[in-house]
Amino acid sequence: MRIIIMGCGRVGSALAIQLTAEGHDIRVVDHNPKSHRLLPANFTGQFHVGNGYNRAVLAAAGIEQADAFIAVTSGDNTNIVAARTARETYRVPIVIARIYDPRRADIYRELGIPTVASVRWTVHQIQQMLLHRHLTPELTFGNGETVLVRSQLPTYLTGRRLSEFEVDGEIRVVEVTRGGRSLLPANGTVAEPDDLVTFAVGATALGRLRGFLGKELGT
Numbered sequence: 213m214r215i216i217i218m219g220c221g222r223v224g225s226a227l228a229i230q231l232t233a234e235g236h237d238i239r240v241v242d243h244n245p246k247s248h249r250l251l252p253a254n255f256t257g258q259f260h261v262g263n264g265y266n267r268a269v270l271a272a273a274g275i276e277q278a279d280a281f282i283a284v285t286s287g288d289n290t291n292i293v294a295a296r297t298a299r300e301t302y303r304v305p306i307v308i309a310r311i312y313d314p315r316r317a318d319i320y321r322e323l324g325i326p327t328v329a330s331v332r333w334t335v336h337q338i339q340q341m342l343l344h345r346h347l348t349p350e351l352t353f354g355n356g357e358t359v360l361v362r363s364q365l366p367t368y369l370t371g372r373r374l375s376e377f378e379v380d381g382e383i384r385v386v387e388v389t390r391g392g393r394s395l396l397p398a399n400g401t402v403a404e405p406d407d408l409v410t411f412a413v414g415a416t417a418l419g420r421l422r423g424f425l426g427k428e429l430g431t
Contacts, residue, residue, distance in 0.1 A: 216241060216278050216304075218264030218294050219285035223310065225250035227282065232257050239273040242285075264294040270302070280306035288316055295325050321351070357415055360386070363425055365407045374401050374409065377424050382417035386410050 213236050217224050220242035228251060232238045238257030241264045242248075248259050262269030264283060275281070281298035283291035288311050295309040308326050320326070351360040369377075374385045374397045387410035388397050395401075403409075413421050 213237065213279035214239070214274060214277055215280040215282065216264075216270070216273050216275060216298075218242070218281070218283045218291075219310075220244075220247035220250055220259070221284070221286060222250070224282075224284045227284065228257055229255070239278075241269060241273055263290075265290070265297045267297075267301075270297070275302045275304065278302070278304050280304065280308070283307075283309040285310075286312075288312055292316070292320065292323075292325075295320070296323060299323070299325060359413055359415055359418075360410055361413055361418075361421070362389075362408055362410045363421075365403050365409055366425060367405060369403050369425075370405050372403050373399075374403055375399055377409075377411075377421075379417065379420065382414045383421055383424075384412045386412050 215231060215236050216239045217228050217231075218241045220228070220240050224240065224242070225247070228238050228240050232255065239260060240251070240257060241260045241262060243261065243263050245261045251257075251259065258273065260269055260273045262272075264270070264285070275298065278298070281295065281302075281304045283294045283298075285291055285294075291309045291311065295307050298304040299307045309320055311320065353359070374388065378384050385397055388395050388401070389408040389410075390404060390406075411421060
């Protein structure tokens with residue numbers, strides 16, 4: 213993917229290094245040219261000096277062809293302006309923003325922008341959102357350790373009991389939207405065509421859930 217990272221502090225630089233090592237096309241944007249020092253000498257991505265909501269800077273970074281935009285500067289206001297610009301003006305498919313004030317999370321959520329918070333898990337959480345982008349969190353709890361995600365079940369899972377998709381302490385089926393109506397599944401509820409299922413998932417178990425939805429269980 214082509215990924216633009218706005219902010220080259222501890223989180224932004226670590227994320228850029230990790231994603232570059234995985235083969236992604238990384239473009240880092242930061243208003244401070246000295247922040248480039250946080251990237252290794254052999255960094256193969258690009259570094260652009262400027263504000264991540266400046267259209268000329270974004271154009272130079274390749275925003276028109278970007279698959280993802282990550283705003284991880286030290287300012288909530290800067291991150292939200294840049295994230296909105298990426299989503300609303302350039303229609304970037306994946307937009308993720310970091311926040312310091314958890315009270316702002318609702319603002320981002322109303323805009324459809326997933327957020328991450330504390331330094332301790334930010335890099336890992338962003339990576340998970342990129343890898344499991346079809347499992348975009350609808351709601352997060354705590355510092356993002358638990359998330360609600362919704363996914364339409366693949367047709368080959370029709371007829372399987374929804375309880376088969378659960379993993380104790382990691383994945384729980386909490387709701388099903390079927391034919392436009394919501395229901396709370398019982399232990400014996402089976403999947404029907406076009407079911408839209410809501411899962412409560414530990415953030416570290418998103419890969420496991422993707423495995424459940426990406427191949428038939430037991431294979």
